[in-house]
Amino acid sequence: MIPSPFMLPSHSQLSALLRHRRSIKPVDLDHSRDVDRSLLSQILEDATWAPSHGMTEPWKFHLFTAESRQQLAAQMQEAYRESTPPAEFREDKLRKMGENPLLAPVVIACVMERNGGTKIPEIEEIEAVACALQNLQLSATAAGLGCYWSSGLVLDAPGFRTWLGIRAEDRCVGLIYLGWPRPDLNWPRSVRKPVDTKMVWH
Numbered sequence: 001m002i003p004s005p006f007m008l009p010s011h012s013q014l015s016a017l018l019r020h021r022r023s024i025k026p027v028d029l030d031h032s033r034d035v036d037r038s039l040l041s042q043i044l045e046d047a048t049w050a051p052s053h054g055m056t057e058p059w060k061f062h063l064f065t066a067e068s069r070q071q072l073a074a075q076m077q078e079a080y081r082e083s084t085p086p087a088e089f090r091e092d093k094l095r096k097m098g099e100n101p102l103l104a105p106v107v108i109a110c111v112m113e114r115n116g117g118t119k120i121p122e123i124e125e126i127e128a129v130a131c132a133l134q135n136l137q138l139s140a141t142a143a144g145l146g147c148y149w150s151s152g153l154v155l156d157a158p159g160f161r162t163w164l165g166i167r168a169e170d171r172c173v174g175l176i177y178l179g180w181p182r183p184d185l186n187w188p189r190s191v192r193k194p195v196d197t198k199m200v201w202h
Contacts, residue, residue, distance in 0.1 A: 021137055022188045024146030026103035029179035034065075035106050039143060040178075044108075046139035050131035056116040058125040059132045062109040062164060064101065072109070073101040075164075079157035097154070104148075104177035108136075109155075114169040122171075129173050136176060146181040149174050 009017070044061055052058060064072045076097040081089075101107050112129045114122070133149060140147045154160060155172040166172060181187070 017138060017142055021141045023148050024181055025148050026100045026177045028182055028185050029104050029146055030182050031103050031105060033180045043136055043139045047132040047136035050128060050135050052128035053120050053124045054116050056120055058112050058115050059129050060111040060113050064107040069101040069107055072107055073098045075160055076154055079154045079160035082159050083157035105179040108176040109164060109172055110174050110176060111166060112171045112173050140178060145178060148177040
């Protein structure tokens with residue numbers, strides 16, 4: 001039985017939150033409206049309540065706001081130039097990397113740090129960070145914020161890793177673009193395949 005001090009949402013309320021979460025792209029965020037630092041701290045605190053094997057807590061959050069977003073954008077563009085073969089280089093993708101960080105009031109580079117040594121497999125540490133990022137997105141959604149999880153090979157480019165201070169055994173698993181949705185945004189709708197198509201009973 002859950003101790004009385006814990007005021008938990010009902011199962012139906014939690015289910016509604018899970019189904020309400022959407023990926024809100026940077027272009028759909030209100031870049032003129034800041035996110036209070038205390039709210040950010042609470043959201044990241046919620047993220048850290050994810051499970052991790054051996055309690056390694058392998059997550060690290062690099063937060064970019066205000067002018068530091070311009071530095072992030074420049075580093076992403078530089079990493080893209082350095083790591084992309086000429087045949088695969090796209091000017092529109094380069095331009096987007098320079099624009100997106102400025103569209104979101106907050107950008108969070110989410111890093112998996114290998115705190116458990118070789119005892120904990122890398123995949124388990126990555127999975128733990130993924131759980132933390134799901135917590136982050138659900139907490140942000142409950143607060144009325146929109147967020148978008150972006151990944152890509154540029155985050156593993158040597159220049160970007162060096163700039164962010166990532167050790168050889170660590171990995172940047174994504175960027176979270178976070179902010180208040182634009183006032184005129186219609187919250188996206190989505191569907192999922194019937195769960196019974198994903199179930200195998202034994």
